[in-house]
Amino acid sequence: MFKKRLAIVFTLLTILILVSACSNSGGNSSKDTNNTDNKTAEVKLTDAKGEVVIPANSKKIIAPYLEDSLVALGVKPAAQWSIGNTVLDYLQPELKGVPKISWDLPLEQVISNNPDLIIFSSPSAIQKGQYEEYKKIAPTYVFKDEISADWRKQLTQMGQILSKQDKAKEVLANYDTKAAEAKAKIQKSIGEDTVALLWVMGDKFYLMEHNRFSANVLYNDLGIKQPDFVKNLGDAAVQWDPIALEKLPEIKADHIFLISKKGEAGLDLLSKSSIWNGLDAVKNKHVYEMNDPSFWTINGLIASEKTIDTVEKSLAK
Template sequence: MIKKRLGLLFSILTILFLVSACSSSNGNSSDSSNKTDNQKTEVTLTDAKGKVVIPANPKRIIAPYLEDSLVALGVKPAAQWSIGNTVLDYLQPQLKGVPKIGWDMPLEQVINNNPDLIIFSSATAIQKGQYEEYKKIAPTYVYKDEMNADWRKQLTQMGEILSKQDKAKEALASYDKKAADAKSKIQSSIGDQSAAIIWVNAGKFYLMEHNRFSANVLYSDLGIKQPDFVKNLGDAAVQWDPIALEKLPEIKADHIFLISKKGDAGLDLLSNSSIWNGLDAVKNGHVYEMNDPSFWTINGLIASEKTIDAVEKALVK
């Protein structure tokens, strides 16, 4: 009888052991499956061309003229936008050693840089109708115009593309704090005095509307007063017409940020002009020459941060 009971007990323990082992095996299988699900290899998004499947964690990205958003997210591209030897100067500390690629993205150059993801700022940025050719090289994402026009939306979307949404949110929150701190200091320094941005390029003068490039930082993020002349310009259009030297007195800005590269013919024209030298901002020493136009004439988080630093340094004494 004792032997029978021991045999029965042994059988029960054996069954319980087997059930437990199977359960443990199934649990590990479930964990493994969940882990696989969480490590997706592809992401499906909707861009200007429709549905696009891109790698979830791309390593070699080419995104011409979108490098600001990449760098803001801690990503170094496989190649950087250029026109000849011209690159985005303000990003060179982060892009040192990154090879250049022509602004029109020649197919041979793209192939040689071996991208696993190509990103275009808009459909119109794709030259010669070669969208299908780029797709054959690597998955290709094309920004919608409304997403690219606003650098905040551009950065947020880049976070979506690269699975770095949290990083994008952190970067935007940090920027907002920086802008708010600078705004407070600037308003304490100059009160309701106005400012304008004039870009000198190839001997011509361009006055920035309130929402063009760095002017958006000046007037929206930093709350600096617009001169009435700038207000009357309205929103920035795609076409950008120069302003005549004779019109400069009508701006009536208390402060002027003069954006140019050293040696531009327009600077000599201004310095020798009685019209320019007669402006109140000039006579009061409120003209600030900025010799790196690269971050003043582009939209982007890093460009905007550098604009804030330059404006604060000039106006807060």
């Protein structure tokens, strides 16, 4: 009888040990798998060069002239685009302390920043045919031109690259809400008044077509009416010809945003010009001088948000 009871107890203990071992083994297996996934997770995407495998959750990213999309997704790059001392001024509050890297990404500068991901805005952005050299430093993603040119598509794609698709959808939805609210206020304020964007650079004047840089925000996102002269320009071309001072009266805009850095020679020309001073927008004090062209002359979510804020403040009174 004693032997029988001992056998039963032994059997029960054996079963409990086996169950416990299996349970622990299953938990460890799952934990190890998760840890392995976190350490080795990769994202396979197709870019302008073909298929590329990049690490998920990259931490040290160099993406020259794409910093707007990075910052919009809550990512601070390892280095920021620059030409000499020129950087994207409007992003400096978010990029404070981020070292500069030359626009053409010299290999030695890239190596010194030790990136785990390099992103180019287009194939033409890769200088000296050094694509293979960059790939040896870190996984390299190259945007297709048609994706990079549209900031919404660019941001959505950046979300895929950085495994932040949900964040990309969130900020895009927030932008649409912001634009709709501003549109209603501006329309209530100025009605059918027309608005033109004039960029002064050196002693030259450039009129923005409806889909170039911040004009896309004004005319398409905010629904502001274009002057007929601007409408007849059509889509923005790669080349951008200046407009002669003598032709400015033909624009016939009710409001003009004058975009430039302080001290540009063209500003002095305008101030002394009877042609400029004779425009209705000037006489009616409907000219708004913008002395930071950095967010007016680039495509991006944050740049577009800043444009909305500035336009609303100027027009919705």
